[in-house]
Amino acid sequence: MTVDADVIVIGSGPAGVSVSWPLIEAGRKVLMLDQGLGPKDTPKTEGAFLDIRRQDEDQWRVFLGEDFHGLKDQGNVSPKLKVPASAYTFEGFSEAYRLKTKSFMAVGSLATGGLSNAWGAGAYAYDDRDLKGFPISRADLAASFKAVGSRIGVSGEAADDMGEFYGSDVPLQAPIPLHENTQHLLQRYEARREKAQALGFYLGRARNAVLSASLGNRRACTEDDMCLWGCSKGSIYSAAQDVEALGKRDGFTYRRGCFVQAVEREGDEIVVRYEGGVVRAKTVVLAAGTIGSTKLALQSLGHRDQPIKLVSNPAFAMALCLPGRIGRAVASKGFSLGQLGFRVEAGPDDPDYAHGVVFSGGSLLTSEIARHLPLSRPAAIGFLRRVMPSLVFLNCFLPGDYSHHAVTLGSSGELQIQGAYASDFKDRVETLRHKLTKGFRHLGAYALPGGARISEPGSDIHYAGTFPMGGGSGLATDAQGQVVGLPGLHIADGAIFPQLAGKNPTFTIMANADRIGRNLAARS
């Protein structure tokens, strides 16, 4: 049989494109298979958030959607899952993989570019402490961080208190200007650094895969506060941009409409079946996202009815008020993804830490916050009208050890996921909340009553750990992401991360996929 490509890559998200680039650079033929859903023809709205809010009669189409998508689930879900323009990103995922979840919110994507169409764009490099338990070190990823960083464009600051922690060797564009509130926090931090650090609290600029200077056909951020609702300038990185760029290169083929159903080894080849087609290659890379890749790999191994562990980053959110800023007008421009990054160290002898980002509420609807306030609706609206401009929001991630999820491939082909947090998770959140409250108080920001809002298991959408690299002889992969027992089949996404640190993992997943791509390209 003739093979269809040197390497078949399944999935077009951040991991899929990152593993493909080095192969294409080395002159290999890559076939990428993908369901490849695209945006509905909702016109991208030019103009700043506040201008649209003040002038556009039809703004409800942008914020709620023609079919009122934004009102479908009023539960405690992240605002980004309700955005009409990104609805296609999550569409059909759970049905396609036949997910059955219990106490777990499983989010995934069948779209071109995968979940990166609606990500927070945090670009944080794992360091050697984070890579504990991995069969690779930070040095093994250094070249890949550089390559991926310059490809996707990362803005941030290398020389502040978070620079080293986020990776000082990552090529950076200038940071995007801060909102007045976050600027205020950072100035206060710089003035009172010792007090904060005595608590193990560190603050600096966030790192984002968002452009402050144009790159290729992507334009620089204009601070229109539309980050959440769909950036019209392509400033926020999406793997869909890479799929387009790869498509212009010789040797790369993108095949849309192929939802892969089975991957099997036949002789010395790997056969990939999707509805309406079969393709084969000596090397196949699964990059369908942790849940998708896990299901395909479990099927290939015939590993059914036995639960395996799934890791995620338990998270919580808090709102903080800068009381001196009550009464201000809302900012007319801004950037509403992560502005500041912080970490809270557990202690001098404890390697555990939590990491989070601070947002301005610039692109949130007031109602999104008002419905959580213990006031009558008119009072909540009146209260927030005056108080919203003084608020900042933080989202804090804990290491993967605090998640105790299990995933099982059922005998009739469904994928069951059972979510749970570690028994000491709530205590840990309490300690952290306490430290954060204290740390931010030094900076003049006060936590709103109501405490920390703990997110439902899985809703962090950082999934990993099912086929750990260097995980031995069971369900595992080697350092090149090759599935133990299935030579030729590799995994390049989060599934092969043995553990998750408190940092958002996507950038490191991309660097690791790039590393795997380089190693595959280097083989004859």
Next chain:
Amino acid sequence: MPLADLPAYTPRMQDQETPNPFCLAVTGGGGYIGRRLCRQALAQGIELTVLGRKRPEGIEEGAYQFVSYDLSGAAPDLTDMDAVVHLASAGLSDGEGGEVDVTGTRALAEAAHKAGVSRFVFVSSQSSRPDAPTSYGRGKFAVETMLAEFDALIVRPGLVCGGEEGGVYGKLCEMVRTAPIVPVTCASTLLQPVHVDQLCEALLRLADPSVQPKQKMFYLGDPTPISFGRLIKDLAWTRFGRRIRLVPLPISFVLMGIAIARVIPGLPNIPRERVLGLTDIAIMDSPASFEALGMAPCDAISAFAQENPKNRRRLLREGRALLTYVTGRSVRESLIRRYVRAVEATRGSIPLNLPGIVYGWPGLMRIFEPIGGAGRVADRLAIAMVIAETTPEGAKDFCALDQRSWLISIFELGVLLAVEAVFLPLRILLGRRNP
């Protein structure tokens, strides 16, 4: 628990004919489900034979064949039939209806087998279980077990509702049609209603002999169960526009009442079975069945709410009241219509049943607004808020577009919280969570 987050059931286009017309025999075609099924079958161009004690009302007699048939009598001739949907049952009446159901159904299935009928669909019940509290449920289970040898398809519907009044649905309608106070037992029992038209659509899909389903058992009911008490209140409100008060009664009391009513002439004869059936209902995993049928689960209560055009007017009235309340001023008609479209698209068609005075004086919602974010009222208020916010006027209401001095702002906030504190005791007393 999510609120009604499913769309209401929208029947397939009535004139949409099935691509493979076939010959269908329906037993119990004159009953509550039967006549809806017959109508749908004829609309789809299916050749129909009705087997039963009475003809389906409201259907032209020449449109179908009618064969008088009783479960306790001789099996009918099923020659030339492609499929049988078996609805007839000796019924909910007390006694050994179950025995007749088993023997009668066996005779029917044998006749179907002999005549080479390729599909046999039996309509069972959610209550079907070997250890069901009712002989009805045990009887249905006995029939299902017996039918295993005939390769029949089994459908277990939850409480069937909607359409013309009939069956248990008809009895519930009777209960709430006039009485201001309705005594109920087992008000917290969870039910999974299914709209009669959706059930019929499923039955016709299963009867189609050209489609081979992968499974034998289908569970049809709202995936999100609703309590019996809630269902009765929603029924009274959406169908008759009535607010009723439920008086919970212990089950033993009700059973005693039934026994007494039976011996006193003139009092209604309620079968014990119907009450016992509420005591122990197992929740069905229905989404997989809907998926297998290629149908989307729907909110059955919303579906019957849609049957009454008054509910749309009530939703408009509700929209006006809530939007006026959250913004503190009168709102455009277009915004009210947007609210109704949003509610219908994402929550279904059940209007809130707010205290009447609120519709004239929306500001009074201030005392009826429940504390906390749970329940239908808080959910609708959240929708009203977002609809009001996403307009240019909303930007002014919800955002500080101009700067104001710190001192004045703090003063305003103080006043706002003081007013809130004044209303708090009233809200605790009068707040309506799920009217």
